[in-house]
Amino acid sequence: MQITKAVVPAGGRGTRLYPVTKSQPKEMLPLGTKPTIQGVAEEVVAAGISDILIITGDAKRAVEDHFDPGNGLSAEDVGGRTRPLFDYSRVKFYYSRQGKPRGLGDAVLCGERFVGEEHFIVALGDCLITGPEPAGPLRRMVAAHIECEADISIIVQQVDAEATKRYGIVRPGADMGAHAFAMEDIIEKPGPARAPSRYAVAARYIFSPAIFQYLAELTPGVGSEMQLTDAIRQMVADGHRALAVPLEASERRLDVGNFTGYSKAFFRTMLTHEEYGEGLRSYAAKLLAHLRDPTNPDPDLPADP
Ligand code: G1P
Numbered sequence: 406m407q408i409t410k411a412v413v414p415a416g417g418r419g420t421r422l423y424p425v426t427k428s429q430p431k432e433m434l435p436l437g438t439k440p441t442i443q444g445v446a447e448e449v450v451a452a453g454i455s456d457i458l459i460i461t462g463d464a465k466r467a468v469e470d471h472f473d474p475g476n477g478l479s480a481e482d483v484g485g486r487t488r489p490l491f492d493y494s495r496v497k498f499y500y501s502r503q504g505k506p507r508g509l510g511d512a513v514l515c516g517e518r519f520v521g522e523e524h525f526i527v528a529l530g531d532c533l534i535t536g537p538e539p540a541g542p543l544r545r546m547v548a549a550h551i552e553c554e555a556d557i558s559i560i561v562q563q564v565d566a567e568a569t570k571r572y573g574i575v576r577p578g579a580d581m582g583a584h585a586f587a588m589e590d591i592i593e594k595p596g597p598a599r600a601p602s603r604y605a606v607a608a609r610y611i612f613s614p615a616i617f618q619y620l621a622e623l624t625p626g627v628g629s630e631m632q633l634t635d636a637i638r639q640m641v642a643d644g645h646r647a648l649a650v651p652l653e654a655s656e657r658r659l660d661v662g663n664f665t666g667y668s669k670a671f672f673r674t675m676l677t678h679e680e681y682g683e684g685l686r687s688y689a690a691k692l693l694a695h696l697r698d699p700t701n702p703d704p705d706l707p708a709d710p
Contacts, residue, residue, distance in 0.1 A: 406551050408524050408611065409456060411449040412516035415442060415530030416462035416503035421663040430465045432530040434661050437674035438681075441661050442468060443490060444533045449526055450496055451540035452547055458499045458519040459530065460512045465502075468530075472498045508630030513612075514620040524550070524613050527633075532608035533670070534560065536656035543609055546650040549585040550611045556645035557616070557637055559588065560609040562652045570596040572605035573634040575649050588647040593627045593634035604649060606634070607658045615645060 419426030425434070432442035446457055461468055470476050474493045501515045513527055526543070534542050542560050550558040561575055574595050578587030590601060610633075619636035626632035641647045652658065659670035676686050691704035702708065 406524060407453070408526060408547055408550070409454060410520055410523055411454045411457050411526040411528055412513055412520065413442070413445060413449070413457060413459045413528050413530045414503075414509060414512035415465060415468055416460045416506050416512050417531070418463070418506055419531075419662075422661075422667070426464070428464055430461075430468055431661055431667075432465075433467050433471065434667060434671075436533055436659060436661065436670055437678050440471060441533060442530045443471065445528050445530050446472070446491070446496075446498075448534060448540045448543055449528050450491065452526070452543040454526060455495055456497050456499065456519075458501060458516050460501055460503050460515050462503045462506055469498075469500055508625075508628075509633040510620050510623050510626075510631035510636050513633055514617060514631075517614075517617045517620075520614055520617075522614055524611060527610040527612065529608040531661045533659045534607065534609060534652070534656060535659060535674075536653065542607075542650065542652055542656055545584050546609065546611060546648075549581070549583040549648055549650055552583045553581050553585065553648055554646065555611070555648045556613040557588070557640060557647040558585070558611040559591075559637075559647075559649050560607045560652060561604040561649045562607040562658055563603050564605040566597040566600070566603060569600035569603060569605065570594050573637075574600045574602060575604045575606065576601035577604060577649060581648060585648045585650045588641065588649045590641060591634055591638050591647075593632045604651065607652060608660075610637075613645070616640065 415430060415432045419431035422431050433440045436444055449457060459468060474489055499519060503512050503515055546558050546560055564572060571594060573591055573593050575588045576590035578589040580586050592599065592601060616636060619639050623631045623636055626635045660666040661670055676682055676689065688704050694701040695703045
């Protein structure tokens with residue numbers, strides 16, 4: 406089996422980032438020197454994907470413009486600093502509008518026709534997974550999914566007990582080798598008292614097309630939204646084979662869904678940036694010293710007044 410299609414939900418309204426998201430998509434916020442969703446597309450392409458369906462909605466046109474090869478400045482306009490984002494003869498982008506955002510389950514259901522009879526990746530458009538290997542976690546998940554003949558695979562990360570109220574949390578089962586363990590159950594945003602573990606869903610999934618029947622039968626769940634997690638839970642209860650693939654110690658999920666997450670993600674990507682990182686680390690160290698003790702020089706004032 407080969408996995409060549411990805412569905413990228415990007416229809417959410419970004420309410421936690423208002424007013425930044427009043428007229429622009431949160432997925433276009435930069436991490437490092439590129440929009441978040443470009444990093445997501447690069448990640449799935451590095452994992453072997455050639456067809457990407459982005460689920461958009463209100464105020465999301467900038468996403469389509471961004472991936473349009475005919476749009477934007479030419480290389481000469483910006484002093485040779487740009488080239489096409491992708492090899493567009495190999496990677497194709499498609500778009501579908503979710504209409505009213507009714508939850509992640511409903512967004513993925515919009516991909517039914519695009520996916521057809523194939524297994525496919527779901528990569529949330531407002532999160533990046535970074536690490537030493539480009540798309541390392543996604544590639545591990547694809548390999549485990551194929552090797553274990555799974556119907557569902559999910560990348561998971563360990564979180565604090567308190568944070569279990571913000572994520573889907575999985576109940577781990579037997580070790581399956583191939584850097585994966587079986588997933589016996591999953592609960593959306595259970596909180597510490599009900600959480601079956603501290604393994605949280607980390608924005609990347611693979612599904613067999615069987616998921617669509619479960620999505621079509623969903624009723625509103627947490628937050629009155631159609632929850633992808635609830636469809637997965639029912640699939641697992643019906644005996645579909647499910648895997649969880651944990652992030653390794655050197656890998657991180659960077660989330661742009663709220664101001665704290667976005668700020669941390671932006672700091673990390675800039676402070677580790679190949680070109681800008683070194684200068685910014687030095688600036689940040691001086692700024693922190695100044696903020697701790699204002700008698701230390703402010704790095705935004707001339708050093709030789
Ligand atoms: C969604 C999913 C949740 C998952 C999270 C991060 O929640 O419903 O299960 O853990 O993404 O991947 P949201 O952040 O949209 O509330």
